[in-house]
Amino acid sequence: MTRYRNWGxxxxxxxxxxxxxxxxxxxxxxxLIQVLLFGYLTYCWNILGGFAGQLSFGHALFMAVxxxxxxxxxxxxxxxxxxxxxxxxxxSAALGLFIGYLSFRYGITGTYFALVTLAFGEIxxxxxxxxxxxxxALGLYIPIQYNDFWQLKFVNKSQYYYVAxxxxxxxxxxxxxxxxxxxxxxxxxxxxxxxxxxxxxxNLLRYKLLATALSAFLTALGGTLYAHYVTFIDPxxxxxxxxxxxxxxxxxxxxxxxxxxxxxxxxxxVPASELIRAALGHSYAGVHLVVYGAVLIGVILFAPDGxxxxxxxxxxxRRESKTPTxxxxxxxxSP
Amino acid sequence: xxxxxxxxAIVTGVLLGGVYCLICVGLxxxxxxxxxxxxxxxxxxxxxxxxxxxxxxYFHTEAYASVVLVLPGLFLLGVAVFQFLVRPVLAAKPLNQxxxxxxxxxxxxxxxxALFSADTRSVxxxxxYAKIEFGEVIIGIPRLIAFAVSVIITLALYWLLRSTELGRxxxxxxxxxxxxxxxxINVNRINLLAFGIGVGCLGIAGPVMMPVFYTVPxxxxxxxxxxxxVVVLGGIGNFIGAMxxxxxxxxxxxxxxxxxxxxxxxxxxxxxxxxxxxxxPEGLFGTRSG
Numbered sequence: 001m002t003r004y005r006n007w008g009x010x011x012x013x014x015x016x017x018x019x020x021x022x023x024x025x026x027x028x029x030x031x032l033i034q035v036l037l038f039g040y041l042t043y044c045w046n047i048l049g050g051f052a053g054q055l056s057f058g059h060a061l062f063m064a065v066x067x068x069x070x071x072x073x074x075x076x077x078x079x080x081x082x083x084x085x086x087x088x089x090x091x092s093a094a095l096g097l098f099i100g101y102l103s104f105r106y107g108i109t110g111t112y113f114a115l116v117t118l119a120f121g122e123i124x125x126x127x128x129x130x131x132x133x134x135x136x137a138l139g140l141y142i143p144i145q146y147n148d149f150w151q152l153k154f155v156n157k158s159q160y161y162y163v164a165x166x167x168x169x170x171x172x173x174x175x176x177x178x179x180x181x182x183x184x185x186x187x188x189x190x191x192x193x194x195x196x197x198x199x200x201x202x203n204l205l206r207y208k209l210l211a212t213a214l215s216a217f218l219t220a221l222g223g224t225l226y227a228h229y230v231t232f233i234d235p236x237x238x239x240x241x242x243x244x245x246x247x248x249x250x251x252x253x254x255x256x257x258x259x260x261x262x263x264x265x266x267x268x269x270v271p272a273s274e275l276i277r278a279a280l281g282h283s284y285a286g287v288h289l290v291v292y293g294a295v296l297i298g299v300i301l302f303a304p305d306g307x308x309x310x311x312x313x314x315x316x317x318r319r320e321s322k323t324p325t326x327x328x329x330x331x332x333x334s335p
Numbered sequence: 336x337x338x339x340x341x342x343x344a345i346v347t348g349v350l351l352g353g354v355y356c357l358i359c360v361g362l363x364x365x366x367x368x369x370x371x372x373x374x375x376x377x378x379x380x381x382x383x384x385x386x387x388x389x390x391x392x393y394f395h396t397e398a399y400a401s402v403v404l405v406l407p408g409l410f411l412l413g414v415a416v417f418q419f420l421v422r423p424v425l426a427a428k429p430l431n432q433x434x435x436x437x438x439x440x441x442x443x444x445x446x447x448x449a450l451f452s453a454d455t456r457s458v459x460x461x462x463x464y465a466k467i468e469f470g471e472v473i474i475g476i477p478r479l480i481a482f483a484v485s486v487i488i489t490l491a492l493y494w495l496l497r498s499t500e501l502g503r504x505x506x507x508x509x510x511x512x513x514x515x516x517x518x519x520i521n522v523n524r525i526n527l528l529a530f531g532i533g534v535g536c537l538g539i540a541g542p543v544m545m546p547v548f549y550t551v552p553x554x555x556x557x558x559x560x561x562x563x564x565v566v567v568l569g570g571i572g573n574f575i576g577a578m579x580x581x582x583x584x585x586x587x588x589x590x591x592x593x594x595x596x597x598x599x600x601x602x603x604x605x606x607x608x609x610x611x612x613x614x615x616p617e618g619l620f621g622t623r624s625g
Contacts, residue, residue, distance in 0.1 A: 055430050106613050110429050111372055115563055116612060119605040122560055130597035241556070245437060252434060286445040293441030300435045301423055 017165060021158035027278075029157045033229065035270045036164035041222045042250040042262035043171040048215035049248065050257030051178055052208055053191025054109065058099070058117030060244040061124050062216040065092040066223025067233045068128075071140050074151070081152040085224035089217040096216030097209055104208045109194070118241070125239035139234025142227065152228045160229050167225060168263075171218060175259055187211050188257070242289065249292050253299050255308025264307045269295065339471035344593055346472055348586030353482030354544060356581035358558050359565045360489050360574055361536030367572020368509045368529040370429070371421065374436040376562060377555020378443035379534050383409050383541025384550040385451065391458045391545065398458045398545035399480075406538030413534025417527050425526070440555070447552035457549035477546040484543050488536060489578045496574070505529055509572060564608040570618030580619060583607075 021029060045059050069091055070084025079087075103109075103116050129137050144153045154160055178184030186207050189197040198204055227233045237243070246269075254265025273288035280287055303310055362376045373379075383405050390401030420439060424432050457463075465476035496502035507515040508525040516522045548554070565584055569576030584604045591600035611619060 053430075055433070102609070102613055106616065108612060108616065111433060112567075112612060112616070114433065115372075115567065116609060118560060119564070119608050123602045123605045126599055126602045130599045245441070248434070248437075286448045289441045289445040290449065293438040293443075293445070296438035296441070297420065297435055300427070300431050300438065301420070304427065304431055 014169075018162075021161050026157065029161060031271050031274045033157060033161050033164050034274065035266050036161070036168050037222065037226060037229065038247065038250060038270050039263045039266035040164065040167045040171050040225075041219060041247050042254070042266055043168075043175055044215050044219040044222060045247045046175070046251050046257065046262050047178065047218070048211050050251060050261075051184060051191065052187040052211035053257075054104075054208060054211070055111075055114045055248075056117040056215075057114050057241065057244050057248070058121040059215075059219055059247055060239055060241070061117075061121045062092045062096060062219040063223035063226065063243070064124065064128070064233075064235075064238045065095060065216075066220025067227035067238060068134055068140075068223075069220070070224040071142060071227050071233060072134060074142070075140065080150050081224055081228055082150065085221050088224055089220040092220030092223075093213040093217040096212040100209045100212035101205075104205050121239060121241065121244065125235050128235040128239060135234065137235065139232055139236075142231045142233075144231055152224075164225060164229075167222065172259075172263075174214075174218070175262075179259055183207075183210070191257070246292065249296050253295055253306055255306030255311075258306075258308040261306055261308040264311075268307070340593060341590065343472050344589045345586060346474060348589035349582055350474070350478040350482050350585075351589060352582035352585035353478070353485040354540075354547070355558075355561060355565055355585055356485040356489060356578045357481060357540040357543060358537070359562050359569070359577045359581055360485075360492055361533035361540075362562050363566045363569060363572055363574060363577045364492065364536070365530050365533035366566055368505055368533075369421075369425065369526055371425075371432050372436070372563065373533070374433060374559070375416070375439040375443060376534075376537070377557075377559035378440045378447075379409060379412065379555075380537045380540060380544075380558060381447060381550065381552060381555045382412065382443065383537045384545055384548070384554060385447070385456075385541075386538075387542040387545040388456050388458060388550055390542075391460070397460050397462060398542050400542075401545075402539055402542045405541055406535060409538030409541070410531045410535035414527060414531040416534070417530035421530065422523070422526070444552055444555060451552060453551060455549040455551050458545055460546060463546045475547070481543045481547060484539065485581075486578070488539060489574050492532075492536075493574045501528070561604055564604045567608060568611055568619050570620050573618065573620060576618055576620035583619070 020032065024032065041059070041063065044062075045056065048054050048056055066085060066088035069088030070079075070081045073079035073084040073087060074081055099117065099120055103113050108116060128134060134140070142153075147154050147156070147159070149159075152163070178187070186197070186202050189200065189202060190204060190207055194204060223238075250265035250269055251262050252265070253269060254263065255261025269292060272291060276288040276291060299306055305312070358376070358380055362373055365371060365373050365376075386405040386408060387398045387401040390396070390404055391398040394400070416439065420435060421432070424435050463477055467474045467476065467479070494502075496505060504515070504520050504525050505528075507518065507520055508522045508529075512522055515525075561584060565577055565580045568584065569578070569580035584607065587603045587607060588600050591603045592598070594600075595603075
């Protein structure tokens with residue numbers, strides 16, 4: 001019963017989301033697309049950082065690989081971004097496997113893995129800045145004059161909205177699958193206790209690599225979408241450490257390793273940053289990051305499981321108050 | 336290749352290494368004692384540099400004089416950040432500890448951007464442009480001072496850790512928190528002091544760097560990645576290792592600039608870092624523990 005009711009809710013929510021563009025104007029639409037896009041990227045990060053527990057500060061690199069590959073293929077050879085994004089995602093997954101293999105093969109995890117990903121991101125930034133063939137410091141423009149779905153070019157924002165929504169539904173499905181599948185459970189086992197997971201016969205290296213490759217693949221797809229939405233890519237904005245950090249923050253604030261946490265995090269924080277930017281104007285660029293930093297500190301100190309953790313504890317309290325006798329009884333019974 | 340150029344690059348590298356070392360000794364101390372990477376270390380440096388800048392502007396002195404105010408200020412700032420933010424998460428997951436300090440870094444860096452704007456600020460002084468010339472090789476006096484101070488601080492910290500009662504306690508707390516506590520060491524107090532000293536070192540670094548570099552709100556991000564590289568290469572918690580690693584990294588960068596295309600030489604420290612993490616994760620000069 002509950003299962004069908006959940007599906008009913010999901011369909012109703014989707015219908016509401018599909019109707020939104022008809023109701024909203026230009027700027028709210030832009031904010032909404034950002035929420036979907038960064039929500040998508042947060043889910044991708046969450047596969048490696050949340051489920052497998054391997055903290056990456058280098059996801060901007062995977063995003064950049066997707067953005068640059070499809071854009072260069074489009075500009076130089078006229079290849080459709082839909083094909084370009086698959087090419088970029090494949091390269092990104094290979095790069096993820098390379099970085100992951102180097103690190104996990106030698107038992108580099110936790111803090112050190114975070115530093116390795118940072119180092120790769122920094123190398124990529126310096127190389128990209130010094131390579132004129134991919135635009136160098138000037139970056140690359142994607143010209144858009146007309147609607148063309150096959151070229152991922154839209155004059156109207158609402159079409160980007162539907163594409164981003166489609167991406168989000170895809171990654172939500174992947175995350176829901178992770179929550180239920182043996183593969184996902186094994187990743188969580190590795191996150192919770194590597195030694196125990198290994199003792200149970202889980203091949204640590206293989207599962208960490210699969211998680212890295214999947215995360216890098218999907219992140220690169222988002223990179224292509226990002227490039228076509230903002231129509232301009234350069235190393236300063238794309239290979240910026242803040243780009244990778246923001247995705248991490250959405251995930252932590254929403255609830256790391258959960259199904260709805262990444263979406264909650266981006267729903268709260270992306271519009272917040274847009275509001276701050278709109279209120280304070282360009283002279284205070286970066287002020288939204290003060291708020292992000294403060295929220296991050298607050299969450300880690302007072303609600304380490306994020307917003308989803310709060311939702312769960314409220315839910316549990318409700319359930320307890322509904323059936324007080326049973327839980328009180330059970331507590332008395334337990335030794 | 337001109338020999339003078341190579342010689343100049345080596346000298347520049349050694350002097351730059353002194354600057355890296357100034358920043359890294361404090362970082363390796365907190366990393367070594369608490370196993371926490373202080374992601375806000377670069378922002379504490381930024382605060383120290385702004386402190387030195389405003390002191391020099393206000394009192395019309397050389398930036399070096401500001402150390403009387405900036406050093407105690409940074410120590411107290413470190414103590415406060417530890418007491419109110421780091422201590423509550425000492426038992427939490429490493430990921431959360433790291434992200435807490437990322438949060439502190441974001442607040443400080445972007446708060447400074449709002450307060451001071453993105454304008455670059457530098458102090459004008461007689462000493463800033465003083466230099467010694469050996470034939471074709473030029474040595475800037477402020478960089479030489481930074482180099483000398485970094486060597487002195489490193490040796491002082493090494494002595495503190497090796498030969499004093501406080502150092503003995505810090506080392507005990509670093510190697511085994513629980514056993515140290517059982518031996519009657521107030522680990523909490525030791526951590527507090529170590530964090531204060533680690534951040535306090537920047538109270539010397541800021542004033543010493545101010546005549547050489549300009550400061551901007553994100554000055555920390557230019558140095559922090561290199562600082563992580565140096566700390567890991569030197570072996571975590573190893574001051575002498577960090578000093579040598581500072582020189583290795585800086586010389587690689589400055590000599591590499593002669594040979595590498597464009598301005599790609601800055602990738603060298605990171606390549607070195609990745610190679611070392613892969614093949615000798617305990618650092619160039621560390622011994623494997625655990």
